[in-house]
Amino acid sequence: MLNERSLSVSQECAECPIRHRAVCARCESDELERLEEIKYYRKFEAGQTVIWSGDRMDFVGSVVSGIATLTQTMEDGRTQMVGLLLPSDFVGRPGRSNAAYDVVATTDLVMCCFRKSPFEELMRQTPHIAQRLLEMTLDELDAAREWMLVLGRKTAREKIASLLSIIARRDASINMTTAHGNIVFDLPLTREAMADYLGLTLETVSRQISALRKDGVIELEGKRHVTVPDMSRLLEEAGDDADGGVFA
Amino acid sequence: MLNERSLSVSQECAECPIRHRAVCARCESDELERLEEIKYYRKFEAGQTVIWSGDRMDFVGSVVSGIATLTQTMEDGRTQMVGLLLPSDFVGRPGRSNAAYDVVATTDLVMCCFRKSPFEELMRQTPHIAQRLLEMTLDELDAAREWMLVLGRKTAREKIASLLSIIARRDASINMTTAHGNIVFDLPLTREAMADYLGLTLETVSRQISALRKDGVIELEGKRHVTVPDMSRLLEEAGDDADGGVFA
DNA sequence: GCGCAACTTTGACCCAGATCAAGACCGCGT
DNA sequence: ACGCGGTCTTGATCTGGGTCAAAGTTGCGC
Structure with missing residues (x-):
């Protein structure tokens, strides 16, 4: 989320902001074709919940248009947003089966999703996808830590x-x-x-x-x-x- | 940091808490040998700074013994710790050349380091290392986000x-x-x-x-x-x- | 055009935690 | 033994932001 890197990569293709290339800038055409096969779109209205924390999550994907939030909630109702998903941001946790946060659409939202298990299979066969995801995750980690400074000291x-x-x-x-x-x-x-x-x-x-x-x-x-x-x-x-x- | 996953993996080997296997539980012997070649130890005393934010960082590695902190500091001196490094925790940002945080030893500290560019080369050739690092980074991201809830709402x-x-x-x-x-x-x-x-x-x-x-x-x-x-x-x-x- | 609901602003007051200040408790070097 | 610096505790007071309350704005369905 909130990083320049995935944004610039994602500008290569007009059809869909994640459009495979946000995941992988170096894919060959047959890999792109396999991504195409497991791709589908989901639309949500403002206020709709994409997924609840703890639920089984059988897809990964990214935001095409609209905005979503990642939030955590304590039993007594106190909630903390832990991430803001803008177009081109990636959602999903390869290797994890359940969502860790509530994902909620705050505006009308379109997501481009890939079914998780074939995506992971493709990831195993295409090493630079894992490397790309590692970079994106490091970006998110940086953003999360920047935000810790904001929350703790500002x-x-x-x-x-x-x-x-x-x-x-x-x-x-x-x-x-x-x-x-x-x-x-x-x-x-x-x-x-x-x-x-x-x-x-x-x-x-x-x-x-x-x-x-x-x-x-x-x-x-x-x-x-x-x-x-x-x-x-x-x-x-x-x-x-x-x-x-x-x-x- | 602060996750069970890397901990359990690291218990496989007695010599060094990261000991290659924290990075890669499935490495073949020749890969372990190559890791061995680029491995070295660094010792720090309590209070010593391992690396300053912004400095060139030409290694990755993990904590063998002792404790270190990751901190960010504003110009006026307000500081926020963004991570706590306990034995077996990984330090380093494959693909990034500069440190993003100050890393400071709070006790006497031993780290097991790998020179960064050969490590990255090995990572390119050994796909499951990237996958393992992705998992570890996702764990850190979870921990960071848990901490956002602590900072923001508790x-x-x-x-x-x-x-x-x-x-x-x-x-x-x-x-x-x-x-x-x-x-x-x-x-x-x-x-x-x-x-x-x-x-x-x-x-x-x-x-x-x-x-x-x-x-x-x-x-x-x-x-x-x-x-x-x-x-x-x-x-x-x-x-x-x-x-x-x-x-x- | 009206009424309602969701969102936002503003005010008055309060309190958790910051700030300022003073000591207490170590461990260490001489 | 002593002094000293680093660490920790505790007290007194202050204040930024929370809480409670009320009213303003906007948009939407009828």
């Missing part, structure tokens, strides 16, 4: 700025920037989902977003449409180095 | 109990349990290091440990020697299911 304001800068950065390669170099995007998450990502309450999220708006760090149109006039200012607010920071 | 008391139960569980397979089934271990971390792991201050760590002692959840002898009379009680305090919880 203030509410810094947390919000960190989340906005991740989305802005990630969206920047998809969305347009205005003539003035502003970054513009729509928040794909409710205040509550942001709170669950950041380890805050939704009220605090709302207050801090208002504060950032008042201070001119961001501009808001409606509740979701965000303009970032000065990205380095936002990164500064996030506590990262202004010149790129941790996600550079 | 109270100070629950955080302490979570850390103690991880160490207890992990140490249980190494250390002895007393006749009464008590789990006994020495804390391998200072209060400050615990605070950095948990996103707390060292004072709060100290207070909560005192509170858990007063409430009979743990017993303390000196500052570091811990006895857990009732593991399920500790897991309950951690906010996990009493019957095993998230690390079952």
Whole structure:
């Protein structure tokens, strides 16, 4: 999730953002054909659960369009988002039979899936697929650890700025920037989902977003449409180095 | 880090906890021989830095004995531990040339290292090594995400109990349990290091440990020697299911 | 156009944990 | 034995963010 690497690889093919090549940039045509055979699409509506933690998971795949979240929930209902799945992000745990997290679509969602056991069989026969997956998993691990710093040591304001800068950065390669170099995007998450990502309450999220708006760090149109006039200012607010920071 | 899988595999060989087999349980003798050729040991004293974040890292390896931490630090000095390396844990990022975190020995430390480029070459030729590393990385990703829940949503008391139960569980397979089934271990971390792991201050760590002692959840002898009379009680305090919880 | 439900904002107050400060407890080197 | 530095505990106070409450906004179905 949230890494540049899989994104750039996935841009090779127009039909489907994972489109085999996000998994494997070097596959030969017959391997691509075998992937094609075990491929299928799944569509979900906003709010639908893709899979529950603990359920048997007989596929791997990746996000074609829309946004999904990975969350963990304690018995008393406290929940923590542990990952955000944007288009081209990979989902699935080769070698594991059960899902470890709830996966929920927060917008309408299309996924490109591969049946798990033939995929694993192909992985065994095609070594560089495992290597590619290792790289992607290392990227996710980095992102998870960056997020541990955010959760453990940043203030509410810094947390919000960190989340906005991740989305802005990630969206920047998809969305347009205005003539003035502003970054513009729509928040794909409710205040509550942001709170669950950041380890805050939704009220605090709302207050801090208002504060950032008042201070001119961001501009808001409606509740979701965000303009970032000065990205380095936002990164500064996030506590990262202004010149790129941790996600550079 | 902190997973049962690599631990159990590593018990196959007595000479060195990683001993090739932690990397690869199915290697043939000639592959083990090649690993042997590129293997070397490194020793560090308590407090020594193994590698700084951003530095070139030309090895991979694993912990033979002792304990190390992975930490990230912000410019203003706030630090967050993102991983705890116990014996048999793997260190290194195949395919990446630079370290992403500071690695610091918190006790005297022995590591078993492999030179990186021949290791990667061997990995290319021996597909199941990449698969094994993928599994280990997925384990680390799970542990990191579990920790996100701890950092984002648990109270100070629950955080302490979570850390103690991880160490207890992990140490249980190494250390002895007393006749009464008590789990006994020495804390391998200072209060400050615990605070950095948990996103707390060292004072709060100290207070909560005192509170858990007063409430009979743990017993303390000196500052570091811990006895857990009732593991399920500790897991309950951690906010996990009493019957095993998230690390079952 | 109205009403309802989901989402969001804002205010008032409170509390868990941070901060500041003072000692206590070691182990170690001289 | 002593002093010293590192580690740990405990107390007093402060505050960022949580909690509770109320009202504003938006969109959708009828």
